[in-house]
Amino acid sequence: MLLKSLSLTLVTLSVIPLMTLLTRLITKHTGKLFVAQQQTLGELNGKIEETISGQRVVKLFCHEERVIAEFEESNQKLKKTALKAQVLSRIMGPSMNMLNNLGFVLVAGIGGLLAIRNFGSITIGTISIFLNYSRQFTRPINELANQYNMVLSAVAGAERVFQVLEQAPEPADAPDAIDLKEIGIKGHVEFDHVSFTYDDENLVLKDFSLEAKPGQTIALVGPTGAGKTTIINLLTRFYDVKEGSIRIDGIDIRNIKRNSLRSSLGIVLQDTYLFNTSVRENIRYGRLDATDEEVEQAAKTANAHGFIIRLPQGYDTILTDDGGNLSHGQRQLLAIARAVLADTTILILDEATSSVDTRTEVYIQRAMLNLMKGRTSFVIAHRLSTIRDADLIVVINHGQLVEKGTHEELLKRKGFYYNLYQSQFVRTK
Numbered sequence: 001m002l003l004k005s006l007s008l009t010l011v012t013l014s015v016i017p018l019m020t021l022l023t024r025l026i027t028k029h030t031g032k033l034f035v036a037q038q039q040t041l042g043e044l045n046g047k048i049e050e051t052i053s054g055q056r057v058v059k060l061f062c063h064e065e066r067v068i069a070e071f072e073e074s075n076q077k078l079k080k081t082a083l084k085a086q087v088l089s090r091i092m093g094p095s096m097n098m099l100n101n102l103g104f105v106l107v108a109g110i111g112g113l114l115a116i117r118n119f120g121s122i123t124i125g126t127i128s129i130f131l132n133y134s135r136q137f138t139r140p141i142n143e144l145a146n147q148y149n150m151v152l153s154a155v156a157g158a159e160r161v162f163q164v165l166e167q168a169p170e171p172a173d174a175p176d177a178i179d180l181k182e183i184g185i186k187g188h189v190e191f192d193h194v195s196f197t198y199d200d201e202n203l204v205l206k207d208f209s210l211e212a213k214p215g216q217t218i219a220l221v222g223p224t225g226a227g228k229t230t231i232i233n234l235l236t237r238f239y240d241v242k243e244g245s246i247r248i249d250g251i252d253i254r255n256i257k258r259n260s261l262r263s264s265l266g267i268v269l270q271d272t273y274l275f276n277t278s279v280r281e282n283i284r285y286g287r288l289d290a291t292d293e294e295v296e297q298a299a300k301t302a303n304a305h306g307f308i309i310r311l312p313q314g315y316d317t318i319l320t321d322d323g324g325n326l327s328h329g330q331r332q333l334l335a336i337a338r339a340v341l342a343d344t345t346i347l348i349l350d351e352a353t354s355s356v357d358t359r360t361e362v363y364i365q366r367a368m369l370n371l372m373k374g375r376t377s378f379v380i381a382h383r384l385s386t387i388r389d390a391d392l393i394v395v396i397n398h399g400q401l402v403e404k405g406t407h408e409e410l411l412k413r414k415g416f417y418y419n420l421y422q423s424q425f426v427r428t429k
């Protein structure tokens, strides 16, 4: 090129800085817009998911119109951002073509002038060669610029995926962590001067100590936000203590394999998750290798057998929509049956008798008593009657243990528990 004509070489190359500048200018904006588009799309999807799962609440509070308006708003926001991103990114192709054509015009125009003025030094053939060079040269740049836009759009999507993937997983177990299944446990649980904070600022548990001897039932009582669920979260190691330690049979739970710790804990939560499969398989979830007889035995122990055999297909009845075809009490009985089948040494019963009628509560209480026999149990119950017979009642307020003792001892003391008990706003979870 240079040997043929220095001036035409410079003219051919002159559009490249312009192309680079234009690419940078456009992609600077499209990059941001693609990220914003992904964020808005995420927000919209989150809203849809939330509205569908909470549709009953929406209907009960007659908030349909507000929800539709919010959806419309998010949708418009996405449309606006997406439109901006797409329009700007689509400008790239035509703008590059325009610069290409400008390059041709410059080569042809300046080449023509040079040919007329210095007749003989530049021929029509040379101009035609440079036009060809110009096309060959700018086409790949043009392509690259367009591809760069697509890459930016893909990167914006990938960034969102990596945000999820990069969330720290639970730390791995120490290589010498103990497997409780191998050694077997008695169920002696100790909280030793435990302190904990979720946000490194506010202490949710302060110097909390508690001992549960094997087979004992410990009731956790206290007003809302006192820290009862946090105690369970620490025992299950969804979080680790900040200070102090929790020990099972003398072993710090941080030195126990997480899976073996969790499979030693039977948990009955207020909100039981039921799978879209048969009643039998839902109970079997407590221990996957249990036989049909063992499943039925567990259901009998949990007082669930009676209602199960009255279902259209008995144990083979398929549960719909997270157990939507069962009552709240029936769902809890299935959760208890699961825990019976899991046959763990330590039990955690969280608000297991709330939101059911008194008759069902009696059923559930009997089932719970059957389940708790011989196991170390932590009960966070909604009604004091559930925990009256507990070996130890632990009263927590603002993350601190304020009182402990049996029901009678605590009533005699006429302290915090007594007041809770007297109050009609008693809240034992």
Ligand SMILES: Nc1ncnc2c1ncn2[C@@H]1O[C@H](COP(=O)(O)OP(=O)(O)OP(=O)(O)O)[C@@H](O)[C@H]1O
Residues within 6 Å of the ligand: 198, 199, 204, 222, 223, 224, 225, 226, 227, 228, 229, 230, 231, 429
């Ligand atoms: N994931 C969390 N992140 C930050 N703070 C939390 C979290 N979970 C609970 N908290 C705070 O910790 C405190 C104790 O909450 P916790 O759920 O243990 O109380 P609780 O006694 O179980 O209450 P309730 O009876 O209402 O369930 C509360 O102030 C709560 O706001």
